Amino acid sequence: GESVGLHLPTLSVQEGDNSIINCAYSNSASDYFIWYKQESGKGPQFIIDIRSNMDKRQGQRVTVLLNKTVKHLSLQIAATQPGDSAVYFCAENGGTYKYIFGTGTRLKVLA
Amino acid sequence: DAGVIQSPRHEVTEMGQEVTLRCKPISGHNSLFWYRQTMMRGLELLIYFNNNVPIDDSGMPEDRFSAKMPNASFSTLKIQPSEPRDSAVYFCASSLGGRGEKLFFGSGTQLSVL
Numbered sequence: 001g002e003s004v005g006l007h008l009p010t011l012s013v014q015e016g017d018n019s020i021i022n023c024a025y026s027n028s029a030s031d032y033f034i035w036y037k038q039e040s041g042k043g044p045q046f047i048i049d050i051r052s053n054m055d056k057r058q059g060q061r062v063t064v065l066l067n068k069t070v071k072h073l074s075l076q077i078a079a080t081q082p083g084d085s086a087v088y089f090c091a092e093n094g095g096t097y098k099y100i101f102g103t104g105t106r107l108k109v110l111a
Numbered sequence: 112d113a114g115v116i117q118s119p120r121h122e123v124t125e126m127g128q129e130v131t132l133r134c135k136p137i138s139g140h141n142s143l144f145w146y147r148q149t150m151m152r153g154l155e156l157l158i159y160f161n162n163n164v165p166i167d168d169s170g171m172p173e174d175r176f177s178a179k180m181p182n183a184s185f186s187t188l189k190i191q192p193s194e195p196r197d198s199a200v201y202f203c204a205s206s207l208g209g210r211g212e213k214l215f216f217g218s219g220t221q222l223s224v225l
Contacts (some may be wrong), residue, residue: 011132031211032211032212034214042219043117043202043215043217043218043219044117044202045216046213046214046215049213050170051211059187077199091214093210093211094211095210097159097161097166098142099156099157099214101153101154104153105151
């Protein structure tokens with residue numbers, strides 16, 4: 001699986017507000033999903049994961065929602081902070097070693 | 112846990128030179144992946160190792176690319192000879208099982224071939 005990152009959609013959020021980043025996944029057989037955060041010049045950082053037997057999972061300030069009916073994944077970040085500014089992308093996996101990565105969304109936090 | 116460790120962080124070389132990228136996976140992980148990231152193509156899987164054995168190298172662009180995993184704690188990706196179009200960020204990632212498991216990435220090697 002490949003993702004194209006030529007023009008990333010950008011989400012601008014005021015500091016302190018909640019952020020919602022969306023991902024439409026491609027394979028209906030995918031049963032495991034990961035959200036990554038990638039800051040400039042750094043590697044993708046694991047944020048949170050969810051398996052298909054769940055539709056919601058919460059972490060520290062983050063929540064992932066999974067809607068298998070429409071093949072949609074979202075990442076909610078509560079009380080967005082300047083340090084949350086990064087590119088966020090999802091990854092899907094259907095039980096093999098191949099992960100399909102989403103195109104990514106750039107989150108900009110406005111002071 | 113030190114995470115996945117890659118070296119060097121940056122590599123600048125001239126066309127035709129040999130480049131070797133290094134990776135130390137997370138201890139206990141038996142699956143290792145090499146990815147390449149570019150603006151145009153995003154993350155591309157180059158090669159996947161399981162228990163030190165190359166399972167899928169179909170993503171390796173050309174014979175100029177080769178990868179080895181001599182033991183569970185070390186892998187190399189070599190490009191010989193390097194070309195300007197090889198310029199990209201190369202990531203190593205590891206996971207516990209390789210299938211539907213948490214995948215952790217290293218900090219990457221930014222390669223520039225002049």
